[in-house]
Amino acid sequence: MDALTLLHDRSSMGKLGAPAPDAGQLEVIYQAALRAPDHKELRPWRFIEFSGEGRERLGELYAEAEFQADPDATDATLNSARKxxxxxxxxxxxxxxVSPDVPGVPKLEQVLSAGCAAHGILLAAHAQGLGAMWRTGKYAFDKVVHKGLGLSENDELVGFLYLGxxxxxxKPVAVHATADFVERWG
Ligand SMILES: Cc1cc2nc3c(=O)[nH]c(=O)nc-3n(C[C@H](O)[C@H](O)[C@H](O)COP(=O)(O)O)c2cc1C
Known part of the structure; x- marks a missing residue:
């Protein structure tokens, strides 16, 4: 697949089955992530990979977040979080x-850089015929989840990328008219 076809045709896939990406595919994926634009080479990225029982540990963290938010949360709610x-x-x-107080590289730039890394992961997955989907949802912004994953105060959880x-x-890729988005100061 050539680069422009990949950029134009990348698409999300919510239905994902086994097997997970193998070690070789993951190396390609992470190398793509590590090529994200990066002001002052801060490398403002951290990736946590969950597979097998690791996914259940993440689910327990989600359930804990639900419980902390509402100690009366029902079993159905907690189990839904776990799943x-x-x-x-x-x-x-x-x-x-995020490294705070770096002159000329505000937090926004570092978060954008991590977003680009996430896009690199999606693109490298798609290029290898894998399925991928970027998700956040409330747990990406939950303090209990952040603490459980070891985020520092200034860090942000940019997304959970589902892969398989x-x-x-x-679904067919929507084609948009560039004229709807592009202004030209000629
Ligand atoms: C930061 C971010 C968070 C997202 N979170 C979710 C999510 O939690 N649930 C969801 O269904 N889609 C979410 N999406 C959207 C999907 O990942 C996907 O981009 C969208 O369904 C459009 O499909 P496409 O990527 O094939 O164009 C998110 C996208 C971004 C960029």
């Missing part, structure tokens, strides 16, 4: 590891 990470054989949490084998067909 969320089981929607794919692998999840990569992308964290913006395609479980269906990609």
């Amino acid at each position: 969320k990470p089981l929607r794919a054989p692998m999840i990569i949490a992308v964290i913006a590891k 084998t395609l479980g269906g067909r990609h």
Whole structure:
């Protein structure tokens, strides 16, 4: 697949089955992430890979977040939280590891850099015929989850990237008119 076809045709896949990406595919994926634009080479990234029972540990963290938010949360609510990470054989949490007070590189730039790393992961997964989907949801912004994953005060959880084998067909890619988004100061 050539680079422009990849950029134009990348598509998310919510239905993801086993197997998870193998070690070789993951190395390609992480190398793509590590090529994200990076002001002052701060490397403001941290990736946590969840597979197998690791997904259950993440689910327990989600359930703990529900319980801390509402100690009267029902078993159905807690179990629903526990099951969320089981929607794919692998999840990569992308964290913006923010260095505060770096002159000229405000937090926004470091978070954007982590977002670019996440996009690199999606692109490298798609290029290898894998399925991937970027998800956040409330747990990405939850303090209990942040603490459990070891985020520092300035860090941000940019997304949970669900990865696996395609479980269906990609929906057709929407084609947008550039004129709707582009202004030209000629
Ligand atoms: C930061 C971010 C967070 C997202 N979180 C969710 C989410 O929690 N749930 C969801 O269904 N889609 C979420 N999406 C959207 C999907 O990842 C996907 O981009 C969207 O369904 C459009 O599909 P496409 O990527 O094939 O165009 C998120 C996208 C971004 C960029």
